[in-house]
Amino acid sequence: MPKPGDLELAISASKGSVTAFEKLVEIYFTGIVSVCYSVTGNAQDAEDCTQEAFLKAYRNISKYDASASFFTWIYRIAVNTCYDLKRKQIRTPYISIDENIETDEGVLSFQIEDQALLPDLQIIRDYSDKMVQELIDKLPDKHSRILRLRDIEGFSYQEIAEIENINEGTVKSRLARARIAFAKLAQDEDLYD
Numbered sequence: 001m002p003k004p005g006d007l008e009l010a011i012s013a014s015k016g017s018v019t020a021f022e023k024l025v026e027i028y029f030t031g032i033v034s035v036c037y038s039v040t041g042n043a044q045d046a047e048d049c050t051q052e053a054f055l056k057a058y059r060n061i062s063k064y065d066a067s068a069s070f071f072t073w074i075y076r077i078a079v080n081t082c083y084d085l086k087r088k089q090i091r092t093p094y095i096s097i098d099e100n101i102e103t104d105e106g107v108l109s110f111q112i113e114d115q116a117l118l119p120d121l122q123i124i125r126d127y128s129d130k131m132v133q134e135l136i137d138k139l140p141d142k143h144s145r146i147l148r149l150r151d152i153e154g155f156s157y158q159e160i161a162e163i164e165n166i167n168e169g170t171v172k173s174r175l176a177r178a179r180i181a182f183a184k185l186a187q188d189e190d191l192y193d
Helices: 006-014 018-040 043-059 070-088 119-138 141-152 157-164 168-188
Strands: 101-103 106-108
Touching: 006 018, 006 070, 018 043, 018 070, 018 141, 043 070, 070 157, 119 141, 119 168, 141 157, 141 168, 157 168
Parallel strands: none
Antiparallel strands: 101 106
Protein backbone atom coordinates (compact mmCIF):
# COMPACT_ATOMS: atom_id res chain seq x y z
CA MET A 1 0.00 0.00 0.00
CA PRO A 2 1.22 3.56 -0.64
CA LYS A 3 3.24 5.09 2.20
CA PRO A 4 3.40 8.77 3.22
CA GLY A 5 6.37 10.49 1.62
CA ASP A 6 6.80 8.09 -1.27
CA LEU A 7 5.70 10.72 -3.78
CA GLU A 8 8.59 12.96 -2.77
CA LEU A 9 11.00 10.02 -2.92
CA ALA A 10 9.68 8.98 -6.34
CA ILE A 11 9.98 12.51 -7.73
CA SER A 12 13.51 12.75 -6.36
CA ALA A 13 14.36 9.35 -7.85
CA SER A 14 12.92 10.39 -11.22
CA LYS A 15 15.34 13.32 -11.14
CA GLY A 16 18.28 10.95 -10.68
CA SER A 17 18.57 10.36 -6.92
CA VAL A 18 19.81 6.81 -6.44
CA THR A 19 19.38 7.16 -2.66
CA ALA A 20 15.70 8.01 -3.06
CA PHE A 21 15.17 5.01 -5.34
CA GLU A 22 16.96 2.72 -2.87
CA LYS A 23 14.64 3.98 -0.12
CA LEU A 24 11.61 3.16 -2.29
CA VAL A 25 12.97 -0.35 -2.82
CA GLU A 26 13.36 -0.76 0.95
CA ILE A 27 9.80 0.42 1.52
CA TYR A 28 8.10 -1.73 -1.13
CA PHE A 29 10.31 -4.79 -1.67
CA THR A 30 8.43 -7.13 0.70
CA GLY A 31 5.02 -6.06 -0.61
CA ILE A 32 6.06 -6.55 -4.23
CA VAL A 33 7.49 -10.00 -3.45
CA SER A 34 4.11 -10.89 -1.95
CA VAL A 35 2.29 -9.60 -5.03
CA CYS A 36 4.62 -11.56 -7.32
CA TYR A 37 4.14 -14.71 -5.26
CA SER A 38 0.39 -14.41 -5.53
CA VAL A 39 0.73 -14.30 -9.33
CA THR A 40 3.49 -16.89 -9.85
CA GLY A 41 2.77 -19.25 -6.96
CA ASN A 42 6.49 -19.90 -6.66
CA ALA A 43 8.88 -18.20 -4.18
CA GLN A 44 11.91 -18.24 -6.49
CA ASP A 45 9.94 -16.86 -9.44
CA ALA A 46 8.42 -14.22 -7.15
CA GLU A 47 11.85 -13.03 -6.04
CA ASP A 48 13.16 -13.05 -9.61
CA CYS A 49 10.16 -11.07 -10.86
CA THR A 50 10.48 -8.60 -7.99
CA GLN A 51 14.12 -7.94 -8.79
CA GLU A 52 13.34 -7.62 -12.50
CA ALA A 53 10.46 -5.24 -11.76
CA PHE A 54 12.66 -2.95 -9.68
CA LEU A 55 15.35 -3.04 -12.38
CA LYS A 56 12.76 -2.06 -15.00
CA ALA A 57 11.50 0.69 -12.71
CA TYR A 58 15.02 2.01 -12.17
CA ARG A 59 15.77 2.03 -15.90
CA ASN A 60 12.50 3.86 -16.59
CA ILE A 61 12.21 6.06 -13.49
CA SER A 62 12.50 9.18 -15.65
CA LYS A 63 9.14 8.17 -17.18
CA TYR A 64 7.42 8.02 -13.78
CA ASP A 65 4.26 10.14 -13.76
CA ALA A 66 3.77 11.80 -10.36
CA SER A 67 -0.02 11.82 -10.84
CA ALA A 68 -0.01 8.13 -9.84
CA SER A 69 1.49 6.75 -6.64
CA PHE A 70 4.87 5.06 -6.93
CA PHE A 71 3.30 1.93 -5.48
CA THR A 72 0.71 1.78 -8.24
CA TRP A 73 3.45 2.27 -10.83
CA ILE A 74 5.81 -0.43 -9.45
CA TYR A 75 2.86 -2.77 -8.83
CA ARG A 76 1.86 -2.64 -12.49
CA ILE A 77 5.45 -3.25 -13.57
CA ALA A 78 5.71 -6.23 -11.18
CA VAL A 79 2.43 -7.84 -12.25
CA ASN A 80 3.29 -7.43 -15.93
CA THR A 81 6.73 -8.94 -15.28
CA CYS A 82 5.08 -11.95 -13.62
CA TYR A 83 2.67 -12.44 -16.50
CA ASP A 84 5.57 -12.19 -18.97
CA LEU A 85 7.38 -14.92 -17.03
CA LYS A 86 4.29 -17.11 -16.94
CA ARG A 87 3.76 -16.71 -20.68
CA LYS A 88 7.34 -17.67 -21.43
CA GLN A 89 7.34 -20.49 -18.86
CA ILE A 90 10.95 -19.78 -17.98
CA ARG A 91 12.31 -21.97 -15.26
CA THR A 92 15.72 -21.36 -13.75
CA PRO A 93 17.73 -24.17 -12.17
CA TYR A 94 17.82 -24.22 -8.39
CA ILE A 95 21.06 -24.45 -6.44
CA SER A 96 20.96 -26.45 -3.25
CA ILE A 97 22.17 -24.64 -0.16
CA ASP A 98 22.27 -27.94 1.73
CA GLU A 99 25.67 -28.77 0.30
CA ASN A 100 28.85 -27.35 1.79
CA ILE A 101 30.79 -24.85 -0.32
CA GLU A 102 34.57 -24.99 -0.31
CA THR A 103 36.41 -21.66 -0.30
CA ASP A 104 40.03 -20.57 0.13
CA GLU A 105 39.23 -19.87 3.78
CA GLY A 106 37.60 -23.21 4.51
CA VAL A 107 34.22 -24.85 4.15
CA LEU A 108 30.98 -22.89 4.37
CA SER A 109 27.84 -24.61 5.50
CA PHE A 110 24.44 -23.02 5.67
CA GLN A 111 22.07 -23.62 8.54
CA ILE A 112 18.58 -22.22 8.04
CA GLU A 113 16.01 -22.36 10.78
CA ASP A 114 13.00 -24.41 9.75
CA GLN A 115 9.89 -22.32 10.37
CA ALA A 116 7.62 -24.45 8.21
CA LEU A 117 4.33 -25.96 9.25
CA LEU A 118 4.18 -29.61 10.17
CA PRO A 119 4.52 -31.63 6.93
CA ASP A 120 0.92 -32.81 6.78
CA LEU A 121 -0.45 -29.29 7.37
CA GLN A 122 1.96 -27.84 4.82
CA ILE A 123 0.84 -30.36 2.21
CA ILE A 124 -2.81 -29.41 2.76
CA ARG A 125 -2.01 -25.70 2.62
CA ASP A 126 0.17 -26.04 -0.48
CA TYR A 127 -2.45 -28.15 -2.22
CA SER A 128 -5.19 -25.65 -1.40
CA ASP A 129 -3.08 -22.67 -2.49
CA LYS A 130 -2.10 -24.48 -5.69
CA MET A 131 -5.71 -25.37 -6.48
CA VAL A 132 -6.85 -21.77 -5.96
CA GLN A 133 -3.97 -20.43 -8.09
CA GLU A 134 -4.76 -22.91 -10.87
CA LEU A 135 -8.42 -21.91 -10.87
CA ILE A 136 -7.58 -18.21 -10.90
CA ASP A 137 -5.14 -18.84 -13.78
CA LYS A 138 -8.02 -20.30 -15.82
CA LEU A 139 -9.85 -16.96 -15.71
CA PRO A 140 -9.23 -14.32 -18.38
CA ASP A 141 -6.30 -12.04 -17.41
CA LYS A 142 -8.49 -9.01 -16.73
CA HIS A 143 -10.58 -11.05 -14.28
CA SER A 144 -7.73 -12.94 -12.63
CA ARG A 145 -5.83 -9.70 -11.96
CA ILE A 146 -8.89 -8.05 -10.37
CA LEU A 147 -9.62 -11.13 -8.24
CA ARG A 148 -6.03 -11.31 -7.00
CA LEU A 149 -5.89 -7.59 -6.27
CA ARG A 150 -9.13 -7.50 -4.29
CA ASP A 151 -9.58 -10.92 -2.70
CA ILE A 152 -5.98 -12.02 -2.19
CA GLU A 153 -4.05 -8.76 -1.83
CA GLY A 154 -6.89 -6.75 -0.25
CA PHE A 155 -6.65 -3.59 -2.34
CA SER A 156 -9.49 -1.06 -2.32
CA TYR A 157 -11.60 -0.49 -5.43
CA GLN A 158 -9.92 2.90 -5.89
CA GLU A 159 -6.41 1.39 -5.71
CA ILE A 160 -7.35 -1.33 -8.18
CA ALA A 161 -8.81 1.29 -10.53
CA GLU A 162 -5.46 3.14 -10.44
CA ILE A 163 -3.40 -0.01 -10.92
CA GLU A 164 -5.52 -1.28 -13.82
CA ASN A 165 -6.14 2.19 -15.25
CA ILE A 166 -9.92 1.70 -15.31
CA ASN A 167 -12.79 3.30 -13.39
CA GLU A 168 -14.16 1.91 -10.12
CA GLY A 169 -17.42 0.79 -11.71
CA THR A 170 -15.47 -1.39 -14.14
CA VAL A 171 -13.47 -2.81 -11.23
CA LYS A 172 -16.68 -3.80 -9.42
CA SER A 173 -18.29 -5.37 -12.48
CA ARG A 174 -15.13 -7.31 -13.41
CA LEU A 175 -14.76 -8.47 -9.83
CA ALA A 176 -18.36 -9.70 -9.75
CA ARG A 177 -17.84 -11.59 -13.02
CA ALA A 178 -14.51 -12.97 -11.79
CA ARG A 179 -16.05 -14.24 -8.55
CA ILE A 180 -18.92 -15.91 -10.40
CA ALA A 181 -16.52 -17.54 -12.88
CA PHE A 182 -14.23 -18.65 -10.04
CA ALA A 183 -17.16 -20.15 -8.12
CA LYS A 184 -18.28 -22.02 -11.25
CA LEU A 185 -14.76 -23.38 -11.82
CA ALA A 186 -14.49 -24.39 -8.15
CA GLN A 187 -17.84 -26.17 -8.33
CA ASP A 188 -16.81 -27.95 -11.55
CA GLU A 189 -13.60 -29.09 -9.81
CA ASP A 190 -15.58 -30.24 -6.75
CA LEU A 191 -13.51 -27.83 -4.64
CA TYR A 192 -16.53 -27.22 -2.39
CA ASP A 193 -16.88 -30.88 -1.39
